[in-house]
Amino acid sequence: MGPAGSGKSTYCSALQSHASTVRRRIHVANLDPAAERFGYDCAFDISELVTVPDVMEELSYGPNGGLLYCMEYLLENLAWLHERMDEFGEEDYVLLDCPGQIELYTHVPIMRRVADALQGWGFAVVGVFVVDATFVCDVPKFVSGSLLSLAAMVQMELPHINVLSKSDLVDAAELDKILDIQSASQISLETSSNSKLNRLTRSIMSLIDDFSQVTFLPMNVNDEESLEFVLAHADHCVQWGEDADVDTTAMDNVGEDPNDEGGGGTYGDGE
Numbered sequence: 001m002g003p004a005g006s007g008k009s010t011y012c013s014a015l016q017s018h019a020s021t022v023r024r025r026i027h028v029a030n031l032d033p034a035a036e037r038f039g040y041d042c043a044f045d046i047s048e049l050v051t052v053p054d055v056m057e058e059l060s061y062g063p064n065g066g067l068l069y070c071m072e073y074l075l076e077n078l079a080w081l082h083e084r085m086d087e088f089g090e091e092d093y094v095l096l097d098c099p100g101q102i103e104l105y106t107h108v109p110i111m112r113r114v115a116d117a118l119q120g121w122g123f124a125v126v127g128v129f130v131v132d133a134t135f136v137c138d139v140p141k142f143v144s145g146s147l148l149s150l151a152a153m154v155q156m157e158l159p160h161i162n163v164l165s166k167s168d169l170v171d172a173a174e175l176d177k178i179l180d181i182q183s184a185s186q187i188s189l190e191t192s193s194n195s196k197l198n199r200l201t202r203s204i205m206s207l208i209d210d211f212s213q214v215t216f217l218p219m220n221v222n223d224e225e226s227l228e229f230v231l232a233h234a235d236h237c238v239q240w241g242e243d244a245d246v247d248t249t250a251m252d253n254v255g256e257d258p259n260d261e262g263g264g265g266t267y268g269d270g271e
């Protein structure tokens with residue numbers, strides 16, 4: 001989830017290719033009816049059901065109304081989604097690349113109902129909210145990014161993580177500074193001479209604090225360690241891998257067959 005252009009699809013493709021480097025498989029499916037090209041291997045695509053250009057042409061809607069219509073159409077046809085999701089196995093890990101219209105997560109209950117349906121079908125779901133790091137690199141912007149994320153958190157009622165995309169485009173020291181002030185008590189050190197604005201900012205940050213931890217995980221798509229860090233947080237939220245059977249064959253067979261690479265847990269090497 002996340003605002004338009006924040007890097008949701010890039011997150012999906014980066015995690016899919018990162019997973020393949022650690023011998024793990026991540027499926028990605030597209031739920032954005034406006035998307036036409038994907039940088040990932042797409043397991044299924046909402047365009048099988050409905051697309052924004054078709055709705056715009058047939059119903060004379062604009063792009064935003066068209067997208068809302070498509071998502072409402074998806075809600076009316078959840079059986080399609082259920083059928084497509086049912087094709088995955090019990091251990092499969094799936095990313096759903098969602099549209100970039102922020103209202104879908106914060107104002108209208110459309111994505112909430114999609115998430116509820118997924119949970120009802122037995123899927124463990126984590127909401128990954130992607131925010132562009134270049135939009136949160138000063139205090140007022142950080143507060144507004146936090147509020148956006150908080151609104152999605154409250155509306156979606158899912159285990160939730162916030163990912164700061166495009167971290168490679170901002171100064172690392174600046175980003176660290178922003179990530180370090182995720183506490184209302186430190187805000188006063190960071191704000192300007194406008195005392196009224198300072199008080200407002202502090203109050204909003206206290207509110208965010210009270211809702212407990214709107215924290216952001218910086219993600220650099222070019223850095224495997226950073227991708228692993230984000231993936232580990234998402235895994236933790238869905239408790240992925242916790243029920244995995246640990247294959248101890250390799251340990252049992254130590255010294256018996258030097259060519260046997262043995263097995264690993266579901267995580268693959270080094271985990």
Ligand SMILES: Nc1nc2c(ncn2[C@@H]2O[C@H](COP(=O)(O)OP(=O)(O)OP(=O)(O)O)[C@@H](O)[C@H]2O)c(=O)[nH]1
Nearest residue numbers: 003004005006007008009010099100165166167221
């Ligand atoms: N440098 C850099 N560019 C990024 C990163 N993530 C996304 N971009 C660029 O930002 C633009 C938008 O990225 P997308 O992944 O399409 O964003 P999106 O959230 O899926 O966009 P919509 O689906 O249209 O809402 C593209 O040009 C990406 O190449 C990143 O981590 N670093």
Ligand SMILES: [Mg+2]
Nearest residue numbers: 008009032035
């Ligand atoms: Mg996208």
